[in-house]
Amino acid sequence: MAAHRAIMVGTGGIARSWLERFLPPFAGRLDVVAVVDISDAAREAAGNRLGLPAASRFADMDAAFAAVGRLGVDCCIVTTPPSVHRAAALGAMSAGLAVLSEKPIADTWEATVDIYRAAMRTDTKMQVIQNYRYDPNILTMRGVIESGRLGRVRYAVGRFMRDYRLPLSWGAAFRHEIPHTLLIEGAVHHFDQLRHLTGADCLSVSGVDWRPEGADSFRGECDGLYTLRMTGGAMAQYEGSLVAAGRQQGWHGEYYRVECEGGAVVTDGAANDGVGRVWIEEHDTAKGLTETDVPLVAVQYPGHQAMIAQFADWLDGGPAPPTAIADNIQTAALLFAAIEASETNRVVDVAAKVREARGE
Numbered sequence: 538m539a540a541h542r543a544i545m546v547g548t549g550g551i552a553r554s555w556l557e558r559f560l561p562p563f564a565g566r567l568d569v570v571a572v573v574d575i576s577d578a579a580r581e582a583a584g585n586r587l588g589l590p591a592a593s594r595f596a597d598m599d600a601a602f603a604a605v606g607r608l609g610v611d612c613c614i615v616t617t618p619p620s621v622h623r624a625a626a627l628g629a630m631s632a633g634l635a636v637l638s639e640k641p642i643a644d645t646w647e648a649t650v651d652i653y654r655a656a657m658r659t660d661t662k663m664q665v666i667q668n669y670r671y672d673p674n675i676l677t678m679r680g681v682i683e684s685g686r687l688g689r690v691r692y693a694v695g696r697f698m699r700d701y702r703l704p705l706s707w708g709a710a711f712r713h714e715i716p717h718t719l720l721i722e723g724a725v726h727h728f729d730q731l732r733h734l735t736g737a738d739c740l741s742v743s744g745v746d747w748r749p750e751g752a753d754s755f756r757g758e759c760d761g762l763y764t765l766r767m768t769g770g771a772m773a774q775y776e777g778s779l780v781a782a783g784r785q786q787g788w789h790g791e792y793y794r795v796e797c798e799g800g801a802v803v804t805d806g807a808a809n810d811g812v813g814r815v816w817i818e819e820h821d822t823a824k825g826l827t828e829t830d831v832p833l834v835a836v837q838y839p840g841h842q843a844m845i846a847q848f849a850d851w852l853d854g855g856p857a858p859p860t861a862i863a864d865n866i867q868t869a870a871l872l873f874a875a876i877e878a879s880e881t882n883r884v885v886d887v888a889a890k891v892r893e894a895r896g897e
């Protein structure tokens with residue numbers, strides 16, 4: 538196992554969690570040795586936490602990328618707002634660095650395609666964070682589906698409900714300001730999860746996102762309802778709200794139900810204090826409904842940590858992770874197709890968007 542050295546671009550909210558919680562178990566395997574942030578306060582806080590010299594703290598990412606030789610880095614962690622992902626990912630790739638980027642790949646389809654094509658052209662190892670795939674309840678559900686106990690997947694339902702009606706209650710300010718904020722900052726996780734749970738890609742999507750009247754804490758669309766047609770004959774349904782005034786099914790506590798030939802497997806944070814309980818529902822005409830709780834699988838590295846471990850393994854010659862950009866382009870295409878579906882009131886061909894990105 539080699540020791541990898543990273544530049545971290547963006548040292549705000551989620552970056553603090555990276556430095557305090559996600560990265561420490563990997564000290565000596567993946568170390569942040571330089572930080573970049575346009576905010577003096579954010580940059581200095583991260584630099585101080587890591588004990589970095591002044592020459593390893595940058596206000597400008599291009600200056601950091603120009604110093605990769607001196608810094609001895611081989612990878613870049615991108616933790617800026619999505620609107621900055623293109624500059625950061627392309628700059629890192631130009632400097633010959635592997636990239637571990639927060640979701641989504643970028644804030645527009647055009648920027649997403651630029652990053653994807655650059656990664657393919659330069660053969661850069663780039664992985665996109667989809668940490669919710671590695672929650673214990675989700676891995677437990679996935680295990681039930683993969684076991685074949687319930688037969689083939691027919692359709693999946695995902696529900697995400699969060700009350701961010703207070704101004705700036707959703708962490709960073711940009712989340713309350715950008716267009717399509719539910720989709721760009723939230724649903725990208727849930728769409729990816731629906732792909733993960735069904736084991737299928739999305740072929741086409743229809744639906745709407747909108748900002749309901751009176752949802753004044755947001756400038757962008759903060760509610761959404763979508764229907765997804767998946768490969769292999771499965772379907773999926775998504776409901777999301779950032780101004781949910783009723784039952785909360787928020788981060789790590791989302792509701793997912795996968796309907797299979799022989800029964801359904803369900804997780805619901807609202808049913809268990811925000812931590813997804815998992816159960817199987819099986820109906821028999823004679824016996825009625827049986828509900829069976831499924832014990833959660835033990836997970837050595839949950840969420841971000843699972844992905845950091847995968848990234849380090851990949852850099853060491855291991856397999857490409859499930860959310861490498863070559864795969865994650867499917868989630869990004871679904872995200873921007875959902876935006877297009879809402880804007881045009883049409884069913885949008887997701888598979889065609891993926892082919893477009895690939896230049897096919």
Ligand SMILES: NC(=O)c1ccc[n+]([C@@H]2O[C@H](COP(=O)([O-])OP(=O)(O)OC[C@H]3O[C@@H](n4cnc5c(N)ncnc54)[C@H](O)[C@@H]3O)[C@@H](O)[C@H]2O)c1
Nearest residue numbers: 547548549550551574575576579616617618619639640709
């Ligand atoms: N996977 C998850 O669970 C999760 C959770 C939260 C956020 N995120 C993602 O992480 C990313 C960052 O979100 P956040 O909540 O930390 O945002 P944030 O606003 O709290 O932090 C972003 C930081 O980037 C800095 N920045 C902005 N422009 C820059 C530039 N040109 N060069 C260098 N630094 C720049 C800002 O000054 C800020 O300190 C987003 O892509 C978001 O979607 C992921």
